[in-house]
Amino acid sequence: MRLMLAPMEGVIDHTMRQLLTALGGVDRCVTEFVRVTDRLLPPRVFHRLCPELATGGTTACGVPVYLQLLGGQATVVADNAARAAELGAVGIDLNFGCPAKTVNRSNGGAILLREPQRVHDIAAAARAAVPAGIPVTVKTRLGYEDKALFLDIVAGIEASGVNELTVHARTKSQGYRPPVCWDAIAEARELVSLPIIANGDIWSVDDAFRCLAVTGCDSLMLGRGVLCRPDLPRLIAATAACGESAESLHWPDITLLLINFFETNLRHYDARNAGNPLKQWLVYLRGYFPQAGLLFEQIKRLRAPEDIRSILQQTLPPVAAKRCAA
Numbered sequence: 352m353r354l355m356l357a358p359m360e361g362v363i364d365h366t367m368r369q370l371l372t373a374l375g376g377v378d379r380c381v382t383e384f385v386r387v388t389d390r391l392l393p394p395r396v397f398h399r400l401c402p403e404l405a406t407g408g409t410t411a412c413g414v415p416v417y418l419q420l421l422g423g424q425a426t427v428v429a430d431n432a433a434r435a436a437e438l439g440a441v442g443i444d445l446n447f448g449c450p451a452k453t454v455n456r457s458n459g460g461a462i463l464l465r466e467p468q469r470v471h472d473i474a475a476a477a478r479a480a481v482p483a484g485i486p487v488t489v490k491t492r493l494g495y496e497d498k499a500l501f502l503d504i505v506a507g508i509e510a511s512g513v514n515e516l517t518v519h520a521r522t523k524s525q526g527y528r529p530p531v532c533w534d535a536i537a538e539a540r541e542l543v544s545l546p547i548i549a550n551g552d553i554w555s556v557d558d559a560f561r562c563l564a565v566t567g568c569d570s571l572m573l574g575r576g577v578l579c580r581p582d583l584p585r586l587i588a589a590t591a592a593c594g595e596s597a598e599s600l601h602w603p604d605i606t607l608l609l610i611n612f613f614e615t616n617l618r619h620y621d622a623r624n625a626g627n628p629l630k631q632w633l634v635y636l637r638g639y640f641p642q643a644g645l646l647f648e649q650i651k652r653l654r655a656p657e658d659i660r661s662i663l664q665q666t667l668p669p670v671a672a673k674r675c676a677a
């Protein structure tokens with residue numbers, strides 16, 4: 352069984368990928384999408400969203416990072432896919448699921464699911480433009496308004512020659528609301544032999560095994576669930592490997608991760624904004640750890656790094672707090 356960390360624009364950047372993959376259980380990551388409109392993008396755009404290009408295309412602990420492209424013109428997407436490969440991407444992923452109005456208005460993301468032929472053409476052009484040894488994968492939803500075209504879309508994606516398909520089992524109209532429709536993934540698997548990665552609403556170890564059973568897939572992609580419970584991939588992987596769950600992280604462990612995350616962001620981002628990713632992560636974490644909600648309330652209006660650091664240090668377990676102060 353393989354576990355992929357979902358791409359999440361504005362949330363899972365290279366610092367979050369590094370933190371989460373270091374906890375174990377993740378076999379692959381995908382970057383936030385690189386928006387492709389009508390031209391070949393300069394290398395700096397690829398490096399900004401995928402700094403891992405400079406280190407062999409993997410996170411520091413060796414987990415491969417596929418670079419995601421989002422665009423509606425087959426030739427331009429193909430040219431950019433070829434460039435990403437030249438720059439060292441270890442895999443290219445194509446986004447056909449983004450529900451954002453701005454993206455859909457300019458002919459990218461989920462709007463393309465109304466035209467299965469275009470999805471096929473873009474995927475085929477990208478596959479043809481990238482050296483055979485570098486995987487090209489696709490990420491889709493079930494459709495735009497409804498799932499009437501889903502099986503046509505999947506058949507077209509298989510015919511395009513891409514290597515794998517991730518299905519977020521919702522339509523664009525559903526946004527991120529339940530219910531997720533894992534059954535549709537099972538139907539797609541009956542139609543094609545292309546490997547399919549199941550995605551959507553996996554919040555616990557139980558959810559993961561139910562999803563594997565319903566879909567028949569052997570690979571899962573996890574998004575918001577990992578932000579709520581950073582050790583979820585490791586717990587799922589341990590259960591799959593030996594039938595027993597590994598030791599889970601407790602709130603004191605999380606506080607150490609939070610302070611490391613904050614200090615890493617301070618090194619990468621402008622000091623006045625370095626608290627924002629932390630605040631955003633706390634909003635996800637409070638879904639599982641109530642203490643994260645209290646911490647969020649304490650720091651939500653703070654901007655100065657020393658103020659945020661001081662509150663974070665008060666949450667640390669005593670031994671770690673002493674170490675930090677020293």
Ligand SMILES: Cc1cc2nc3c(=O)[nH]c(=O)nc-3n(C[C@H](O)[C@H](O)[C@H](O)COP(=O)(O)O)c2cc1C
Pocket residue numbers: 357358359360361362382383384419446448449490519527550551552553572573574575576
């Ligand atoms: C804030 C946010 C940003 C996202 N950004 C992307 C993205 O850049 N590319 C993409 O393919 N999917 C993106 N997604 C969708 C996720 O990758 C995933 O398909 C979805 O959240 C369902 O999985 P989950 O229930 O495990 O979170 C995003 C989702 C959220 C909530």
